[in-house]
Amino acid sequence: MLAKFAKDKKLLWGFITLLWMSFTFFAVINYYLHKNLLIDTAISSLENQTQVTGYTFDEWMSARKSVVISLANELSENTLSDHTKIPQSYFNRIARTELLDFLSYTLESNYYRSNPWVIPPGYSPNTRPWYTETKEALKPITTNPYISVEDNKTAFIAFTVPIIEQGTFMGVAAGEVEFTTIYNKILGSQLNHQGKFHLVNSQGKVVLEGNSPLHKISDSSVVDMSALIQKINSENKSHLMTENKIYAFYPLKHNTWWLVSEVDKSIVLQPVYLQLRNILLLFIFLAFSTYILQRLYSSRVFKPIIKQFQTDWQTTLPNKNSFLEGIQILSNNGSHCGVCLLIEYLDMSALMSNYSNEEIREIHREIIRRVQSIYGKKLIQGSIAYDQIAFFKPMNQVPNISKIDKCFEQLQASLTNNFLINDNLITIKFRFSSASIPNDGSSFDILNKAQIALSTIQDKGNNFKSYTEHTKSKLANETKLVQALNTAIKNNEFSLVYQPIFSFPDKEIEGVEVLSRWNSQALNKTIPPLEFVQIAEQNNLIHDFSLWLAKTLFIQISIWQNNNISFKKYALNLSSHNLHNPRFISKFIELIKKHKIDANQLEIEITEHVAIEHFPKRQNPLKQLRDLGVSISVDDFGTGYSSLSYLKQLPINTIKIDRTFIKSLPNSQHDIALSKAIIDISKEFGLHLIAEGVENSEQADFLHKCGCSHMQGYLFAKPMSAEELEAFAAIKKPS
Template sequence: MLKLNNKNKLFYSILSLLLLGLLASTLVAYSEVRHNLHKSLQEEQLLKANLASVQLSRWFNDNLDIIANFAKTMSDSDQPLRQNSNFEFYLNQTFKAKNFYYLYYGLESDGYSWFVNWDIPPGYDPRTRPWYQASKAAGKPVMTDPYLGFDANNQRYIAITAPIFRNEQFTGVVSGDLALDFVTQTVLDIKLGMGGYAFLAEQNGNILIHPNQELHNTGIKQLPGLNNRSLSSILSSSDKTLLNTQDFLYCSFPIANSDWYLVFTIPKRILNSVIVSNTLSLLAYFLAIFSFIALLFYTLNRKVLTPLMEFLEQDAITGLPNKKHFKQLVADQYLNPGQDGMLQIISIDDFNQLTATYPSQVINELQKQICSRIQSSFNDRSILGVFSESRFIGYSPNTEQLEERDRILQLQQLNDNLNRVYRIADHQLNCSIRIGASFFPQHGDGIESLIDKAFSVMALAKKQRKTDISIYSPDIDSQLSNDLLIASAIRNALRNKEFHMVYQPQYDFSNHKFNAVEALIRWNSKELQRTVSPYEFIPVAEASSLIIKLGYAVIEMVGQQISEWNKQEIKFDRVSINISPKQLQQDDFQLQLETILKKYGVSPDQVELEITETTLMEHPENSIHKLELLQQAGFTIAIDDFGTGYSSMQYLADIPLSKLKIDRAFITELETNKKNQLIVKMITDMALAMNFTVLAEGAETLDQVKRLNTMGCHMIQGYYYAKPMPSTDLLSFIRESHNSAAIGEFINGTIE
């Protein structure tokens, strides 16, 4: 018998535990994977069924709309109904679309009828036909039950009919026939996969169309697993209904404007076989991966793990402890023993601009030199770490029991040292350094609290453009409390989708139409229990990464709205979206933007991106490059609030710009303020010379509009024409404006 030493016993014990864990995990995974696969496959089939039912319902509804619209035209017309060449021409043109087998109308007074493609036999009276009687009885557009045609081929038809009313009196019927064979083939062509098929049934349970022709005109109760109770459950709802039987999965969808239901049947036997096959495949992959991990874990030893842990705990460029390791070191060495000290966040404010200007080798060397200068200012017991690529974090224990003013002096000396010129290769770099500090234990009893306090005071100082060195004090909490409440509410609002969009139309002098709109965000906060102005919550979002999430939420909502307008054939030349500086500087901004718009089927040429002068001046070269790529992708670019910033004329000439939006500050007193008039005229003349479109914001009076038109502005946006409004109100405004000769081509090309 083989004897095992203690080392082997330990090895096999660990191996046995791993195998037991593998077995237990496999059993749990099998149960979970099988359940999820069953659910996902079932949902996949139901999604296919839903799409098929929507397509069939849309096809019926499109044909119903054709008949209903023609019936309405005849009802509203003052022309005679008998032998009317206009009506006959319209029916002939409609018939050429080959939607209908027959197309005709009949009159109530004397039985007069006219068919596009059928010679009416003597004695034919449409009033005796089932399609005529069904439409007359319903008093609205309907689809009739299948009936036997009057022609010689004994063809069965489904009639789509609509009544004609004149002076509220029933006058006749317009009807189009669909061959039942064609509808049957359409239903039978629906492919679900996994042995699934579709059939058409009436609400009373009579089967109209079924892949098994022997079941035509029989009761649905003859199908497996169906009885009177199940029949009532799947053929009585106005929405999708799902029914599970022992052998089949049934799902019914109502067909609009009829008492028909499209019923889908999926055999569970085939569904279960696919589930078993996929489940076993997934488990095989799972077992292989788990076994590989177990083997890899066994083969590792301390010679591999120790260097790896050291690597994971250090910054690759400077060799300093990373953020996580720094926190642990400070907590273990100073905070837990109760050694008071000062925590410092040292931030390179212009780091993004530096990285956009210099190659990575120069930036890496810069980080090393900054690290060296900080270490030269720290004593031997201080700990320095890397918080992020643009920030260092340090903790200096107060072993010498220095007064607060002495520690502030140390911070000032450190800041002076860090703000000296950095010489790297052939470059001379100047950095903008900002320091935020908090004291232990006065400002917090844990590392996270100290970091939060240092960051909050530094962020507030930056926002208020105060000193580069800031030390936390309790008074700062009250200053930050409102911003923190709003920031917290923004996060919850994003999760709860509390934000919504309004749209302000833009008037074009050249064609006297509202050709474009600007999308503006609004917020009714449940948490704050009030409506929060954009002037209040956008600066808070701008001060953090929330503006990026908020920006993508805006793009998502606007993309969805444009998609809905496209489906309704409502066309604007451009829909403007405001883009924040932080969002534009994201490496994947264009990819994210295009992905969202593509999801909703929106073309880039329908979207105008508005940036501010601040956006341009923070990172000019990088911003221009990004804007050029966006323009090449089809987007148009506009500068918002022009005239309030400090744009360089050189950069303005380099931007792939299409539009300048003059800030409302110059428009408010345009009638009386000569300087504003001069500024607006200068901006307009410059823009015209550079071939830019000029839009003036904030016009509220007729006199302002007239002056702006005279000065050469192309477009106006302001309360004189319209306030920002929800999309539903926008369409009403557009139509009303058209009626007053101020609207152009938006719906179906041209409204006449």
């Protein structure tokens, strides 16, 4: 692939084309996703602003209308013949509040009174639009806009109330406001996306246009209002979107007008256009950078990198990848048979300590000459590890097993001979293994088969092993189990069960031991914990499994706490691999804090062989957990061969008597002696003691007499699910 990148321009332009297609696809998806999001956001914002402004406008008009209504009520309650009863100062005071530009009332007798205003000659209030509209309506109204009689240009609206005395229309009280005031106070509000407000009548005509330099009555049409009203009512929404515009509407309460807000879609979508531009610029930059990088890589970096990738620097032989690639090339060219030979030094560390790299390379070259003397020079060779050399002998037919064994006998005799280094003869010990194509595998896995055969050779006895069907079957089963285990961790196939720990003889629950169960969906069977835990440890899956166990347990503890269910201790087993992994310890402590678990309720169970392992003094994981409040328990105590000194050196709280010592109690004198000794040890060191595997009352009574008062086993309860444990604990709960 590196060679193609360095030499093949078609690959370069293919990559750039693929990059362009990816960016185009991304740009299109980004455009439509962000377009809809921006439009939805703009509509929501526009509707909210329109409703707020419309509500403000309604309140503004209500305040002014109430002044006019008060005046009309005052006139109606008094005899209109005394039309001077309301003093002029009342009108002057209203004028000073600036609620209304003009406050007046007009009688049928053409009597007119208002705040100070020079009445133009020939002015007849009874003929003004606001008077005639009110007389016709006989109810409070907000009139349609009309033109001032002073300059024949300024637009006004009036809030009018009919004056009625004993059912007879006597005149009109009116409060007039200039449209400029409405614009400045209401419609001049700033809209998002550079939008603007309009006042629109029921016919869809603009009566006042936002941001207009002349605030006058307009005959221009915004939309078909009848169609608009029908659309809004049918779809139950308060906005309309056309090809270029977005409108939001608010029906005003005091007349038949609508407050209309308007924004251009092009302004709303400006962020999308900017993103598309940035995407294009990024593509150009990446395409240009890729081209320059390819040229530099091809001219200055490719050859030394290829050499480094294909060669083992210690031996100067082709490395493992080059070795496998050579076998694959032969297979692709039609050579489907051959033998893979793997040679391993048994004392490479000693050689590296006593000889230079060049001298060791000379040993490698001598081994190659001896192998070629037996198998011929047509060999693929490679350095597989610092202490392993592999050879592949291509053949025209299926390898004969007896012939392979004969060649190995010759090779063993050849390599038994001493090697000459610096005029000194030295003896080097080796191990050999082989696997053949197609008997044992394909070109893809033949080296792995040879390595598996090599790993089965014991330290003593024969130093040669060929891959066999039994090895293949064992490998296949183990591979399936590993794959199933990996899938099980990801798919949450495990479950937790809980076995209570009891005090004796009152048989109260003192805690629970948390155990895992696995019913494999892939293998369609239940796998014992001892088997899958060992597989997890051997294949670096124990970290993920143990974190799953801890997380699942902590979630269950949280559920129990929310339901007022609690146990004194929750004991769970951790592997030696977990304790030697600082990242796991850190993650485990993080889970405790995340789920707000009381660390004093947790107990970590470790096996005796883990307890005697060497832990660093500065960052001892057991001490870290103990300092947090977590208890440490030694499981299966007494089954190891260790010194008792670790009980004093390590931060241990509890020891558990192994079930193998309990099984034959109280009939076995040997087990009686061991059990009593362990009980005495726990007392001597001040440790909590639990007996495992108690299955009958005779065992429980004997242990209790010897001083052990905490037990678990089938005599008391089997491992059970969380739901079963809840029901069991409820029955056992003291009344």
